[in-house]
Amino acid sequence: MSAPAVTPAPGRPAVLETPRRRRSSTSTGGNPLLYVAALVVVAATLGPVLYAILGGFRSNAQLAAQPVGLPDPWVVSNYINVLTSGSFWRYAVNSTVIALITTAIVAVFGVMAAYPLARYTFRGRAMLTTVFTMGLLFPLTVAIIPLFLMIRDLNLTNTFWGVALPQAAFSLPMTIVILRPFLMALPKELEEAAMIDGTSRIGFFWRILLPLSGPGLVTVGVLAFVASWNAYLLPLLILSDPATQTLPLGVASFSSEHAQDTAGVLAFTSLAMIPALVFFLAMEKRIVNGLQGAVKG
Amino acid sequence: MIEVADDVTARPTRTDVAATPRDTARAAGGRPGERASVSVEWRKRLEILFFVTPALALFVLFVVTPVVQAVRYSTFKWNGLGPMDNFVGLENYANALRDGVFTDAVMHNLIIIVLSIVIQLPLGLGIALLLNRDLWGRTAMRVIIFVPYVLAEVVAGVVWLMLLQPGGLVDAVFGALGLDGIKQLWLGDPKIALYTVMVVLTWKYLGLAIILFLAGLQGVPTDLYEAAQLDGASWWQVQRRITIPLLGPTIRTWGFLSMIGSLQLFDMVWILTKGGPANSTMTMATYLINQGTNRSLYGYASAVAVLLFIISLVLAALYQYFVLRRDNQDAPKPRKVQR
Numbered sequence: 001m002s003a004p005a006v007t008p009a010p011g012r013p014a015v016l017e018t019p020r021r022r023r024s025s026t027s028t029g030g031n032p033l034l035y036v037a038a039l040v041v042v043a044a045t046l047g048p049v050l051y052a053i054l055g056g057f058r059s060n061a062q063l064a065a066q067p068v069g070l071p072d073p074w075v076v077s078n079y080i081n082v083l084t085s086g087s088f089w090r091y092a093v094n095s096t097v098i099a100l101i102t103t104a105i106v107a108v109f110g111v112m113a114a115y116p117l118a119r120y121t122f123r124g125r126a127m128l129t130t131v132f133t134m135g136l137l138f139p140l141t142v143a144i145i146p147l148f149l150m151i152r153d154l155n156l157t158n159t160f161w162g163v164a165l166p167q168a169a170f171s172l173p174m175t176i177v178i179l180r181p182f183l184m185a186l187p188k189e190l191e192e193a194a195m196i197d198g199t200s201r202i203g204f205f206w207r208i209l210l211p212l213s214g215p216g217l218v219t220v221g222v223l224a225f226v227a228s229w230n231a232y233l234l235p236l237l238i239l240s241d242p243a244t245q246t247l248p249l250g251v252a253s254f255s256s257e258h259a260q261d262t263a264g265v266l267a268f269t270s271l272a273m274i275p276a277l278v279f280f281l282a283m284e285k286r287i288v289n290g291l292q293g294a295v296k297g
Numbered sequence: 298m299i300e301v302a303d304d305v306t307a308r309p310t311r312t313d314v315a316a317t318p319r320d321t322a323r324a325a326g327g328r329p330g331e332r333a334s335v336s337v338e339w340r341k342r343l344e345i346l347f348f349v350t351p352a353l354a355l356f357v358l359f360v361v362t363p364v365v366q367a368v369r370y371s372t373f374k375w376n377g378l379g380p381m382d383n384f385v386g387l388e389n390y391a392n393a394l395r396d397g398v399f400t401d402a403v404m405h406n407l408i409i410i411v412l413s414i415v416i417q418l419p420l421g422l423g424i425a426l427l428l429n430r431d432l433w434g435r436t437a438m439r440v441i442i443f444v445p446y447v448l449a450e451v452v453a454g455v456v457w458l459m460l461l462q463p464g465g466l467v468d469a470v471f472g473a474l475g476l477d478g479i480k481q482l483w484l485g486d487p488k489i490a491l492y493t494v495m496v497v498l499t500w501k502y503l504g505l506a507i508i509l510f511l512a513g514l515q516g517v518p519t520d521l522y523e524a525a526q527l528d529g530a531s532w533w534q535v536q537r538r539i540t541i542p543l544l545g546p547t548i549r550t551w552g553f554l555s556m557i558g559s560l561q562l563f564d565m566v567w568i569l570t571k572g573g574p575a576n577s578t579m580t581m582a583t584y585l586i587n588q589g590t591n592r593s594l595y596g597y598a599s600a601v602a603v604l605l606f607i608i609s610l611v612l613a614a615l616y617q618y619f620v621l622r623r624d625n626q627d628a629p630k631p632r633k634v635q636r
Contacts, residue, residue, distance in 0.1 A: 045500070046444065048453075049456070051466055067466050067468070105355070113348060137609075138606070142603070142605060144586075145599050146366035146370060149595065165355065169359035172356050172360075201344050229449070233582075237586075247449070248450075248564075251452055269452055269455050277448075280444070288443065
């Protein structure tokens with residue numbers, strides 16, 4: 001799984017939770033053993049990533065002669081080859097477009113559906129909420145065979161929509177489950193004030209609710225974007241034409257086509273990491289809060 | 298203030314009552330004229346339809362329909378082309394359960410579930426407690442620890458494929474430590490391939506456990522620590538008696554997520570081994586794809602998908618009943634104490 005099927009606790013909007021900075025009660029000072037432990041953890045975590053990035057700057061001969069070691073001399077041809085090959089950029093653009101379409105659909109449809117489920121009282125509201133929540137139980141894997149055949153019959157094979165639409169649909173339950181309590185938490189007086197001013201419910205939605213739900217939307221948007229960016233199974237089945245393939249598919253096929261060219265594969269893979277890493281560093285708070293909020297009860 | 302956009306959406310429905318949004322608001326405000334309230338009711342229904350329909354349509358088309366279809370396909374012998382007319386009842390299910398490769402795959406999934414929790418829980422808890430202390434560079438470490446989780450499973454898998462190849466970094470590290478005897482065909486030996494995959498999964502997903510545990514730790518009230526310290530409790534005693542028990546709900550929720558993830562494991566295995574060697578790392582999901590899209594046994598693969606779902610559902614229900622039930626009963630949750 002790329003993003004976990006999180007079961008959020010109802011009634012607590014993930015994003016309203018501001019991380020409380022708390023000084024650790026036990027001041028440990030400088031126990032060197034703790035720093036050694038921390039260093040080991042950091043090395044084990046970053047080691048493979050650094051190995052890939054540095055390995056991309058070495059030649060295959062260097063890698064074979066000395067698996068551990070710094071580039072000597074530094075070889076940039078691996079990276080240059082990838083960056084000038086065109087296919088890397090095509091994969092990156094495809095990934096971006098598919099992730100953006102998915103995110104847009106999830107955010108717009110998700111907040112629209114969450115609004116009445118959160119703030120209208122009507123018969124069938126509980127049932128409708130349950131229908132969406134039940135979606136959390138069904139991973140894409142279970143539906144993958146019929147989805148594959150359905151996309152084929154809809155002539156959406158090798159199109160961005162063929163991947164984006166099912167992805168968005170499978171992200172909807174999570175989105176609604178996060179957004180509903182978030183929208184519920186906004187004070188009722190807002191709505192009453194708007195009504196007295198003559199604003200309809202739909203006007204209230206566009207002018208007041210949507211701007212206020214910005215933080216919630218960013219959280220669900222980031223989660224949907226990352227899930228789409230990292231997705232492998234669905235694109236693997238839907239996108240057989242290299243012209244439409246995404247970065248994960250590109251990385252996988254490059255690594256099997258150039259199995260002997262370790263340095264080249266490392267360079268390609270390192271470059272494929274960059275967008276995800278940059279996005280993560282920029283959005284770290286959102287991603288972490290989103291995941292944490294989803295688990296807290 | 299006139300709501301042009303809204304009037305457009307609502308207009309087709311208004312037959313006789315010309316209720317402006319202002320009227321609607323007034324009616325809702327407690328002076329309901331008979332006709333106005335009928336219109337308000339209709340308007341509300343239409344608004345609900347307007348808001349819910351796009352999401353519901355997408356959901357029904359791409360989630361509900363394929364899931365229902367999977368159940369239907371599973372009772373046919375079908376290669377995806379031509380008419381689906383060879384109804385075989387439950388034969389696909391029986392065949393799957395008789396196939397040793399599938400039952401082994403189920404076993405592999407169970408092994409991965411258990412090992413994930415057994416390995417990641419103590420490791421993750423230890424590192425979370427470590428990062429919860431006043432260490433220099435703590436903030437940076439919290440970011441670093443999460444990096445593997447953010448990478449695509451495919452990207453992480455390919456990097457590890459390079460690390461694990463004969464003569465790669467892993468072998469070199471063992472060599473440097475004087476443990477040449479340990480060198481293996483890490484992914485090529487059926488006896489150890491599953492455990493190699495397990496190591497890579499631990500590397501990939503430990504960060505999630507740590508981040509979630511750290512969030513839980515923030516909810517442990519500070520005054521409890523202070524009280525315990527005043528009573529002369531050691532750091533370890535505080536962790537064991539206060540922190541870890543209060544972290545219970547977070548740990549149990551993480552366990553659930555970890556289990557669900559392990560049951561659906563596909564990407565990493567597909568990249569590292571494709572389920573081999575000799576099916577030794579086959580999971581339910583890789584088996585499904587093998588049978589389905591690679592061999593065009595769509596009916597059979599659908600039966601496997603349904604079995605995967607049933608197994609997940611049963612395990613989720615058992616977990617809910619035996620583990621998570623305690624959280625639903627415990628009324629006061631630790632983090633609420635702080636409020």
